[in-house]
Every structure is written in C-alpha cells, then in structure tokens.
Amino acid sequence: MALLDISDLHLSMRSFEGETPILKGIDLTVERGQIWGVVGETGSGKSLTGLTISRLLPTTTARYTGGQVRFDGKDVLRASDREMRALRGGRIGMIFQDPTTNLNPSFRIGTQMVDAALHAARDKPEILGLTGRESRRARRRAAWDASVALLESFGLHDAADRMTRFPHEFSGGMRQRVLIAMAMIGQPDLLIADEPTTALDVSVQSQILRLIHRLVEERNIGVMFITHNLGVVAQLCSHVAVMYRGRIVERGPVTSVLKAPEHIYTRALMDAIPTARAQMDTLRGIDGPLRDRIEAEIAATAKEAAA
C-alpha cells in the first residue's frame, strides 16, 4: 500500500463571487523513501495540495468536490477531527516557508519543542522511550531530552542551552532547523515541506536540503517538497510533479522529467531559469502567446483523456 495516495482530487473555494475550482483532478502517489518535488507558479495549487493532506484548509471556504486522499490506507478527507489531530505532528510532519511566523515569539524554543513532542507521544509514547504510564514530569523530561538530542543531530550546537532561548535569538537557518526538528520529533512517516528554504540564503538552503535528504536515507520517510525552484528539485528530489492551474501536467523521476521535459509548460519553466551558464538575451519568460499554447495543449490533453 502506498504511503500517500491522492486520486482525482477536486477542490473548490467559495467567495462572494461564487465557487471557483482550484484543484482539478490531482493524482499523486508518494512511497516511502521518495522525495516528490511539487513545482509550479504562484496560484497553481501546490500549497493547497499540501494543506489538503493534513486537512488544514478552513471548511467554511474550501469544499472537496471529488476524489480521495489516502494516507496509509486511511481516507483523510473523511477522518474525524480527533483522528486528524493525531495524524498532524504524529504520522504527518509539516514545515512551512516562513520560520519566523511559525514559531511563537513569546515562548522559549524548548517549551514549543516539548509541546510538539508530548503531542506526538500521546499516541506513540515509544518515540520518547516511554510506555505511556509515566508521570507528567517524567514525560516532560523525556520530551526535553529527546528534543535536545534531535537538535544536536541537526547540527545545532549547545542544544540544551539553545532550548532555553527565544525565537528572536536565532538566525533564519537555525529557526528553520528548529521547525524541521519539531516536525520530525513525532517520527512521522510523511513530511510535507512547503517552500522550506525560500526565505533562506543559498548556503543555508543547501544545508537544509542536505538535512532533509539525510532524514529520508536514515528513516525511510516519504517527502512532499513544495517549491517553485526547479534547481532545488533537481538537487534534492527523486520525483517531480509539475503543476499548472490546478492540474499536474507532467510527472516522473527527476532525471527524466528535468533532462527531457515532455510538456510544453515544463520546458517553458526550464527556459526561464537564469543559471550560471545562461547567456545574455537567452531567457524566455512565459508571455501571452506562450501561455495560449500551454492552455491549448492542456485542453487537448483533457479532451483526449475524456474521449
């Protein structure tokens, strides 16, 4: 059974002007040990796909109009809120783009780490080496020790001292490491990373990518890595799904998709990247006529599929 299996997922968002379809039939399967890069432009629906898996979208505006999301066989869209709370931070870990807004500025890093650890340990006490019958104090101590050990293994020196500090005392790269540690403390099977390195310097970015890669090798987890940077996908991911306006237009192993892109949109994205090798006047943006051709090709494919 696949770790994550999204099939024909449709999502609509309600607003004053009516209901707009956002995701138009997403199919994606993530196995353990795979790092799936989900790429696309702003508004293509890549983040919403990520949020759907842990069902973090507000149900007042978002409506699932079709399809299924199965996590380890369990239908996520029909699970109870209680089951979802256990999944989030337990079996599904999440990291987001902005390491500043995702940490509470008024609590020490340690307090926040321990909270995350104890939440995950409610269902899986063994991750902290507990049986579930220990006292509150013993559980807190175990959570603290596990947090320190994890932060140390992520390359944060003097982790015990750092745990007593506040988020503003950390650099962006260190904050992101803390957030990855918070996502990983529950020993999840699936990690959803939504643009985790976009706000960071390139040198810090490469450290974070190395860390995620190591986690996959050591723990055999599945990763869904959402980004708009094809360079990051090429470096880190094993597979890639290219999204355009709520659809996956091309998917496959990174080596084949990025080396020989078949879809016109994938090719257009590749042509727009200024690499160290790009010469003057060779970049091509996605202008009106090119967009029309992309739309036409997608419409043609949809028709073919329907026939």
Place this chain on the structure above:
Amino acid sequence: MSTPLLKIEGLGHVYGARRGLFGTSPAFRALTGIDISIARGESFGLVGESGSGKTTLTRNILGLERPSEGHVLFDGHPVIDLGRGGERRLRRRMQIVFQDPQASLDPRMTIHDTIAEALVVHGPDLGIARSGYTRRVLDLLEAVGLGREHLYRHPHEFSGGQRQRINIARALAVEPELLILDEPTSALDVSVQADILNLLQRLQKELGLTYFFISHDLGVIRYTCDRVAVIERGRIVEQGPVAEIFDTPSQEYTRKLMDAIPDPDPDLSPLRRLG
C-alpha cells in the same frame, strides 16, 4: 577616462552604541574599507548573504546614512550635506526599486497617481508641466510593457510581476542615471522573473542606464551584470568581471556561494547518489 558615475572610497560604517528600552546595544561595524567604482552604462552586481552589509551599503550610496569612514561620490560629488535643493536634484538622478513590489506601492493610489507623484516633485527639474503628466505616465507604462487600460487601476488589481513593472516605471519617471535594484525579482516566479530581467536589459540599452544590482541569486547576477562584487561580513572579498569571478573564483567564500546554487541539472546534484 571620464569620471565614474559612482565612486565609493574606503567606505566604512559603524552603527553606534545605543541606549534602548532593554539596555545598551554595543557598536556594530557593518562595513569596512569598501572600494567600488561604477562607470556610466555599466551593470554592477553585489552578492552577499543576509547580514553581509548589502542594505547598509545601499543606504550609504543613497545618502540616507552618513558614512563613518570614507566617502561616496556620485558623478564626482558627495551624496551627503547637499541642502534641500541639492538633495532633491540628487534623488532625481538615482532611484531604487525594492524587493517587495506590493509593499512599495500605496494601495489607495491609482497607478497614474503613483507614477505622477514623482513628477509632481521633480517635474520642474525635468521641464515637464502639470498638463503633461498623464502623457508621460502613459509613455512610461508603455516602456515597461503595460497598456493604457491600467492607468486608473489600483495596485491590488495587478500581479506581482506587473506591480514590479509599475515600480520600475515610477523609478524611471524622473529620468535617473543610476538605478539601484534591490533584489527586484526574488519575490517573483521564475517565469515572471525572466520577463523582468529581459525588460531591465532592454531599458538599459535604450536609456543608457547604470545598474547597481543587489541579489543573492548568482544566476540572476550572471545573466544581468558586467561586473560583480562579493561581500562578506561588511568587506568586499572579491570583485571583477562576471565571467572571471564565476568561472575562476579566487576566494574560498565565493566558491562556497557558487557551490550552494541549486543547479536545474539533476546530474550535478551532490546529494543524488542513490540513482
């Protein structure tokens, strides 16, 4: 050789010790011994990580900070202590485009008013009468690839790329000689970034602009600039023609930065050993 448009000599900047609400902050040295000379019509790139001093250097060039050591000369003249009129004339000759296209536009002003505001201040120096503002704004919008239908719209009706075009149009409204571009594309999608970079190249050719281009994306710098300086902890560690610095970096730090750029070719991945 003619005077360089921008000359920075021995520039140092120390943020002074300040007594604040939560105690005294110690003095911090942000820049040390910066020497940069930029010729007219050149594109000069500045690369460095966060906290390396890029912003402090920009503020010194704009005359918004008083250097602690050394000086900044624009067309042979210092950029500080100019008096009100002198400062206004200098502002007209150097303009800046910021990273966040949304934050740099007033949400309550139409595009016409946003761009025309620059003309209200500098119109007399440029010889543009009030009656000519709308004509000029239309010309500027056309130059950055926006049509006249956009004239009376508000910023929220535009995409990120279009907003950045509006910012560029506003900066160009006063016919500047030096354009400082502070990460102008890092908030944009690659497809849109390519359009903006191409636009900037075309404008430079047409208007003979000089660019001071700040970015942490080395691909962008390589694509846009003639020369580049690499800044680390307030010091220029390496400076020279783009091809030379990128192909044969002499400094460990530059090499490290280059190696950290994720290349879109999967074969060049140091992580991928699993196949």
